[in-house]
Each structure stands twice: as C-alpha cells, then as structure tokens.
Amino acid sequence: MILNRVTKLAHKDILWLIILSLSFFTLLLPISSYVAALRYIQDEWSLNNFQAGVVYSAYLAGYLISALFIIPLTDRVGPKPVFLASAILSIITHILFPIITENMIIAIVIRGICGVGLVGMYMPGIRIISERFDPKYTGTSTGIFVTAQYAAHSISMALTGVLLTTLEWRQAYLVLSLISIIGLPMLYLLLRSHSPTKSHSETPGKLDLSVLKIPQVKYFILGYSLHAFQLYSVRMGLPILLGSILINQGINNGEAIGSTVAGIALTIGALGPVMGGAISDKWGRLTSAIRIFAISGICSLLIGWAGGFPWPLISVILIVYGWSTAADSAIYTSGILDSTPKDRIGSALAVQASLGLLGAVLGPITFGTILDISQESYKWVIGFSSISLIAIIAILALQRLKYDLVEKDKMTRNI
Secondary structure, three states: OHHHHHHOOOHHHHHHHHHHHHHHHHHOOOOOHHHHOHHHHHHHHOOOHHHHHHHHHHHHHHHHHHHHHHHHHHHOOOHHHHHHHHHHHHHHHHHHHHHHOOOHHHHHHHHHHHHHHHHHHHHHHHHHHHHHOOHHHHHHHHHHHHHHHHHHHHHHHHHHHHHOOOOOHHHHHHHHHHHHHHHHHHHHHHHOOOOOOOOOOOOOOOOOHHHHHOHHHHHHHHHHHHHHHHHHHHHHHHHHHHHHHHHHOOOOOHHHHHHHHHHHHHHHHOOHHHHHHHHHHHHOHHHHHHHHHHHHHHHHHHHOOHHHOOHHHHHHHHHHHHHHHHHOHHHHHHHHHHHOOHHHHHHHHHHHHHHHHHHHHHHHHHHHHHHHHOOHHHHHHHHHHHHHHHHHHHHHHHHHHHHHHHHHHHHHHHO
C-alpha cells in the first residue's frame, strides 16, 4: 500500500523529496548527541535526573517559544528563507555546544537556540512539501520528510554511542556537528529553484489564534502534544534504561552500548512516520492515530519490566515501540494541513509547534522527576507506566473528535 502511494507521485518529485529529506537528516546529525552522552554529562556537571531533563527540554522550549514568531513569517515571506537561515543557526549552535558548554546554565541557553534552528527547518520544510504535492498525498509526502527527522534523532543517538566507545563526549558531539555542515549546500541547491504556489506578501505574517476555533485543528494539536510528551520521554529514558540493564548484567561500557541499542531500535522505528502517513491517507487520520497510540501504550507498559526479560523479547518490544512512538507524527500535521485555510497555514503550524511541543518540554522533565522520587526497584515500571497513561488520554481525546465529526456529518445529511 505504501509503495503504491509513493510510486503514484512523479519521479522527479520523489527524487526532490528524497534529497530534501536527506539534507534535513544531515543537518540534524548531532540532534541526539546530548542524550547519548547524558550519563557522562551528568557525572561531569553533577546533574540529577530532573536537571538533566531540564537541559534536554531547553531546546524544545526554544522550539515552542520561537515557533510563535518564526513560523507565521512563512505566510508572508515564504518558507524557503526561513528554512535556510534556520539551518545556518542550527549548525553554529551544535558546533558551539561541545566547545564552550561547561555547566547547566550555558547548556540551557545553547540548547534553547538549537530549538530555534530546529523549528525553523522542520515546519517550513513541511510547508514547502505541502505546496509542491497534491493534497491527497499529504500524509505520504510529509511522512517521508518527518521520517528523516526521526531517523536523524535515532541514528544520531546510535552514532554518538559508537563514537563514545573511543572518544570523549565533547569530541563525539563535535564530530557529528561538523559532518552536519554538508547538509547546508545540499539544501541551498535544492531550494534555489523552488517557487511558492502563491504570493505570500498578501498576509501580515503574524500569529492568528483564530485557527483554534477549528475543531479538527484544536484536537490534532492536542494529539500532537500528547504524542510529543510520549516520544521525548522515551527518547530520554530508553537509552538510560537499556544502559542500566546492561550494567546490571555486567556489560562493560553499558551506558554507551545502551545508547547504541536504543538508537538502532529507534532508527528501525523511524520508518514509522511515512508508514503512518500513508496509512492515514487510506484509512483516515483519526482512526490511524488512535490505533497507533494503543500500540505504543501497550509497549510502554511492557518496557518498564524489561529488566527481567530475555534480550530477544526486549528486541521485539523495542522495534514495535520505536515504530509506534513515531508512526503517528505526520498524521497530526497532515490533519492540520487538511483542515486549515491556505492563508492561515503558517499560524496553524505555529500553534501546533508551540502548544504541541509543550508536551515535549514537560515529558522529559516529568519523566526525570518520576525516576528521582520513585523507589529504585520500581522506578522504570512507574516511569514508563506514566507514559502509557498519556496514550490512554490521547485515545479518549481523538475518539471524542471522531465521534463529533460523525455526528456533524449525520446532521448535515439530514438537513
């Protein structure tokens, strides 16, 4: 099904989308280096899990705050200049992090700026894709781009873990940051010929909160926020959990190997967004999102007990978990693009990026706090069970929207 939907796109458009996604992937190579090196950073700066979560969430806070100002600009100046400027900012800040960061405060500031660069690439990139492709392929085309982001997070974690076996954390982080520079000329050459489908100068380029009056937009943003809460909690907690399991089993370099294993699992799961996007194009946004949340919720319950499981079973859970935490990502953005008037797409995406990523900010902090206050022998069970609770809340919310839309459709037909 997914392959059929992709092959229906023009070959030149597929090539363009693959290169755009590859450029984005390369620019994000150091994105998970902090998480992969977290145990080493905690030891160096004497951070507890709450403080580590605050530093982790700083780039998400920068993402959501700047989204309110940066993304609406795409309604006026177009997404291309915003994308290119943000790519440069992202490269600079990631190179600076391992060079000048010496404590928690500096780390928070630099990671906050990293978040500005991320949102300025991610959402404008999605908008560029929406301008180029037919709306009936929105889920599939944006899913490919989102998959590049998820793959970058996962492979960044795995590669940093590999580098940490021979390098110090600053050296490992810097190596990937320097490699990410390659993505900039690729991106420039690709976007040089891109032209928007309409003039953007007609709109003021300011945030329009009236988009929240559209029920679909409101609920898809809520779903995205709960998805982000779950996803970023898993990204932070999974490498530490696996490292703890390996250390308890007497494995040397357990922290580094745990980051590598988590990165590999999440890399396999990075195929989720394009698969979820294609599924939602065929079966509907809400039905697909609800079922994916159900799968990830079950995996959250299981993984907390993984310390006593055999590794083959852990591997299966990790693959399914990695897929399900990523698979619904493009669905919410596609649903918002489907439901929003063209002249307010920038505002809708800005609210999604801001309010939606609020869950991503709160997730790691909440998860880290739960680990700190829980009894040592049950902290992973309690921590990951809290993530499954988020999945249940999301399912109930999305089911409510689905019910309301069905009832509205019945009333329209009766009239």
